[in-house]
Amino acid sequence: MTTTPLELNHLIDGDWVTGSGDTARSIDPARPSEVVATYTTATTAELDGALRAAEAARGAWDRAGVLARGRVLRTAAALLEERAERIAVLMSREEGKILSDARGEIGGAIETLYYHAGAARRPTGVTYPSASSDEVVRSVRRPVGVVGVVTPWNFPLQIPVWKIAPALMWGNTVVWKTASDTPAVAVALAEVFVDAGVPGGVVNLLLGPGSLGGELVADPRVAAVTFTGSVPVGHRIREAVIGRGARLQMELGGHNPAVVLPDADIPAAADFITAAAMSSTGQKCTATRRVIAVGSAYEPIKEALAQRVGALRVGAGLEDGVEIGPLVSARARDEVAGAIDRAVQQGAAVVAQADLPDGDGAYVAPTLLEGDASLSIAREEVFGPVTLLMRAPDVDAAIDLANATDFGLTASVFTRDQSVVRRCLDEVEAGLIKINGPTTGSEVHAPFGGLKQSSFPGPREQGSDQVADFFSVLKTAYVRAVPNDAERTREQHD
Numbered sequence: 001m002t003t004t005p006l007e008l009n010h011l012i013d014g015d016w017v018t019g020s021g022d023t024a025r026s027i028d029p030a031r032p033s034e035v036v037a038t039y040t041t042a043t044t045a046e047l048d049g050a051l052r053a054a055e056a057a058r059g060a061w062d063r064a065g066v067l068a069r070g071r072v073l074r075t076a077a078a079l080l081e082e083r084a085e086r087i088a089v090l091m092s093r094e095e096g097k098i099l100s101d102a103r104g105e106i107g108g109a110i111e112t113l114y115y116h117a118g119a120a121r122r123p124t125g126v127t128y129p130s131a132s133s134d135e136v137v138r139s140v141r142r143p144v145g146v147v148g149v150v151t152p153w154n155f156p157l158q159i160p161v162w163k164i165a166p167a168l169m170w171g172n173t174v175v176w177k178t179a180s181d182t183p184a185v186a187v188a189l190a191e192v193f194v195d196a197g198v199p200g201g202v203v204n205l206l207l208g209p210g211s212l213g214g215e216l217v218a219d220p221r222v223a224a225v226t227f228t229g230s231v232p233v234g235h236r237i238r239e240a241v242i243g244r245g246a247r248l249q250m251e252l253g254g255h256n257p258a259v260v261l262p263d264a265d266i267p268a269a270a271d272f273i274t275a276a277a278m279s280s281t282g283q284k285c286t287a288t289r290r291v292i293a294v295g296s297a298y299e300p301i302k303e304a305l306a307q308r309v310g311a312l313r314v315g316a317g318l319e320d321g322v323e324i325g326p327l328v329s330a331r332a333r334d335e336v337a338g339a340i341d342r343a344v345q346q347g348a349a350v351v352a353q354a355d356l357p358d359g360d361g362a363y364v365a366p367t368l369l370e371g372d373a374s375l376s377i378a379r380e381e382v383f384g385p386v387t388l389l390m391r392a393p394d395v396d397a398a399i400d401l402a403n404a405t406d407f408g409l410t411a412s413v414f415t416r417d418q419s420v421v422r423r424c425l426d427e428v429e430a431g432l433i434k435i436n437g438p439t440t441g442s443e444v445h446a447p448f449g450g451l452k453q454s455s456f457p458g459p460r461e462q463g464s465d466q467v468a469d470f471f472s473v474l475k476t477a478y479v480r481a482v483p484n485d486a487e488r489t490r491e492q493h494d
């Protein structure tokens with residue numbers, strides 16, 4: 001089935017405009033000859049237009065009030081529900097993920113919109129005691145200003161919603177640079193915001209290369225930057241943003257361990273680990289990259305994982321029964337395949353590998369490797385369907401291995417032993433840790449973020465207090481009532 005490519009534009013000040021840069025396109029990674037969308041990239045001219053529009057829209061959006069903003073977000077959630085199936089198919093074609101994952105991602109984005117819309121009815125600010133009886137001391141939250149949003153392709157809808165929904169609720173305006181591989185999904189989301197009644201200039205979307213993201217985050221008109229993506233790009237952004245004194249929130253890569261103890265429920269652990277390592281074709285920052293088996297857990301977990309990984313069905317995301325889709329692009333496929341080859345050259349053994357479909361799709365076979373900490377794949381994030389099984393003689397060694405990377409995003413521990421649970425909760429260096437659960441998945445109302453190189457040490461994503469701290473400025477107000485003439489006269493007579 002060949003479909004006519006979509007022609008995409010940038011959203012600036014409420015209008016859909018053509019870019020003045022180069023011709024670009026997104027393709028279906030399962031059928032690389034199929035072009036999903038074409039567009040002309042944005043340049044400094046469109047960036048300037050978007051920033052001017054975002055600045056001009058700030059006052060009215062702030063004055064519209066939190067209840068009105070909440071209504072707009074609820075309408076956006078309802079529209080996304082109506083359009084979910086169409087956007088899920090588009091996401092599967094453009095990013096490669098299987099249809100059920102695309103539906104799940106859109107479901108998560110809808111929940112996120114409703115959750116942040118609910119902030120309209122939650123209390124804000126605190127009243128403090130005052131030394132004077134005629135004075136009230138309270139904190140007030142005000143918008144930060146223009147927020148620069150830069151997002152990756154692996155969750156092309158949900159990650160932008162995690163950022164844009166709270167930015168809007170707290171009265172900010174947004175200039176969003178989406179990933180080059182998934183522009184059509186970004187445009188579908190921007191259309192939802194427009195149709196939900198977000199005024200012109202409040203959300204602006206630019207399609208363009210990474211360098212455009214670099215210009216956006218460095219611009220002094222951008223008061224806060226929220227970024228999700230790779231560590232090297234994150235470091236560049238940190239220098240640009242912190243250097244000029246703006247706010248920064250960043251979620252970067254992960255190298256997430258799953259520690260399996262001999263007393264674990266091995267079949268359940270193997271189910272969770274297989275899903276966490278391989279679903280979304282391993283292209284999740286929270287994917288399980290290492291399985292650390294303690295003592296006698298090694299052989300049973302190896303056998304259970306080998307069975308599951310070897311049986312995974314790989315194919316185009318829109319095909320019935322497929323569990324693992326292609327990688328996002330041929331470039332990503334070559335990188336992941338190269339990393340697996342390198343691991344084998346360094347001494348890793350392939351324990352299990354799923355079969356690949358025919359054709360020229362960007363496929364890599366889901367792969368279970370075994371090896372030790374000397375392998376570079378034991379430390380470097382490989383963004384694909386591959387996980388490394390390692391041995392640890394005891395819990396101390398397992399915790400040391402779990403912590404032996406520069407990352408610290410998520411971790412899981414499979415055991416029934418509460419003393420091991422307590423130790424791991426305290427000692428495993430991860431921002432999110434699950435006991436008897438997968439390294440993937442999180443709740444929108446709970447804070448999400450990593451330690452070490454996986455995040456920037458500031459307010460996290462999700463969770464109501466966390467987003468309020470990032471997307472609003474806290475002021476402390478001392479309000480003393482001054483009596484008017486009539487009250488003063490009455491006081492003098494009393």
Ligand code: NDP
Pocket residue numbers: 150151152153154155177178179180181208209210211212213214215217228229230231233234236237251252253254284285286381383409454
């Ligand atoms: P990248 O860092 O390559 O890209 C992310 C975004 O940044 C894209 O929009 C990209 O644009 C843009 N960008 C690229 N260069 C620059 C620059 N110099 N300045 C500003 N923006 C720039 O990451 P990927 O898209 O490859 O995403 C995969 C990475 O994201 C993995 O490392 C993964 O672990 C991480 N990730 C982290 C998550 C978390 O919550 N911790 C969640 C999901 C992913 P363009 O696409 O045009 O290059």
